[in-house]
Amino acid sequence: MEGQYGWGTLEDGWRKGPWTPQEDKLLTEHVKLHGEGRWNCVSRLTGLKRSGKSCRLRWVNYLRPDLKRGKITPHEETIILELHAKWGNRWSTIARSLPGRTDNEVKNYWRTHFKKGKPTKNIERARARFFKQQQEQKQKQQQQLLLQQQQQQQCQLEVPQFEEIVIAQEMQEMTYIYNMPYMFQGEEFTGNSTASSDEKSSDDEAYYATWENLWNLDDLGLDMGDEALPFYY
DNA sequence: AAGGAGACCAACCGCGTCTCT
DNA sequence: TAGAGACGCGGTTGGTCTCCT
Numbered sequence: 001m002e003g004q005y006g007w008g009t010l011e012d013g014w015r016k017g018p019w020t021p022q023e024d025k026l027l028t029e030h031v032k033l034h035g036e037g038r039w040n041c042v043s044r045l046t047g048l049k050r051s052g053k054s055c056r057l058r059w060v061n062y063l064r065p066d067l068k069r070g071k072i073t074p075h076e077e078t079i080i081l082e083l084h085a086k087w088g089n090r091w092s093t094i095a096r097s098l099p100g101r102t103d104n105e106v107k108n109y110w111r112t113h114f115k116k117g118k119p120t121k122n123i124e125r126a127r128a129r130f131f132k133q134q135q136e137q138k139q140k141q142q143q144q145l146l147l148q149q150q151q152q153q154q155c156q157l158e159v160p161q162f163e164e165i166v167i168a169q170e171m172q173e174m175t176y177i178y179n180m181p182y183m184f185q186g187e188e189f190t191g192n193s194t195a196s197s198d199e200k201s202s203d204d205e206a207y208y209a210t211w212e213n214l215w216n217l218d219d220l221g222l223d224m225g226d227e228a229l230p231f232y233y
Numbered sequence: 234a235a236g237g238a239g240a241c242c243a244a245c246c247g248c249g250t251c252t253c254t
Numbered sequence: 255t256a257g258a259g260a261c262g263c264g265g266t267t268g269g270t271c272t273c274c275t
Contacts, residue, residue, distance in 0.1 A: 089264065092262075
């Protein structure tokens with residue numbers, strides 16, 4: 001059974017398609033009165049010819065008063081990238097870290113901006129900046145280690161084992177990546193890009209390859225459990 | 234000005250998990 | 255403990271808008 005019913009269609013007694021302002025009003029009043037949850041009771045209590053599923057979705061994605069309208073900011077974009085690298089397509093988990101944003105919004109944003117290796121200019125700059133800063137960080141770290149070794153040799157102290165040095169470096173990189181979203185806060189990613197392809201060294205390309213994997217995580221079909229590690233492992 | 238392409242977003246669907254009886 | 259219903263999540267679709275040629 002299917003027929004025209006206002007803007008949408010009526011199927012199995014349930015209305016489908018775009019919501020009308022009247023329906024929105026009914027649903028909003030219902031939630032104000034009874035709170036969220038028990039979505040299957042909504043149609044009975046309000047007279048709305050919408051399934052519980054449809055009501056929940058409309059409320060969560062559109063009617064909730066705490067929703068943030070407008071475009072995703074560069075800072076939010078960075079957070080999305082970071083968390084997607086960490087959790088994959090767990091949109092609701094990612095959305096929880098972005099107050100006022102829904103999983104649907106995050107998912108749509110990811111698909112239009114990053115799916116199929118189509119990073120925006122902002123992301124290109126973010127990547128370039130990430131790489132540059134990480135390189136600087138590494139150089140600094142190596143210089144420090146060298147200095148430390150020299151001092152230890154002079155004092156005839158035991159030099160740290162190679163593994164210890166590597167672990168220390170990795171720890172520092174992890175801290176850096178976790179702090180990325182905060183470093184970009186309130187900025188327009190105007191940092192000088194080092195992304196010029198002609199200037200890339202082989203090391204550069206290795207890092208870029210890592211980022212490319214991040215953009216195409218979906219395509220890898222990875223089954224990441226709760227203990228899934230961030231991409232840089 | 235018109236048409237095509239791509240971006241954006243609301244909404245639906247299917248499936249897995251949770252909760253209650 | 256098992257089954258049914260409710261709920262939540264990720265994937266997908268389709269309509270509208272915007273920009274470019």
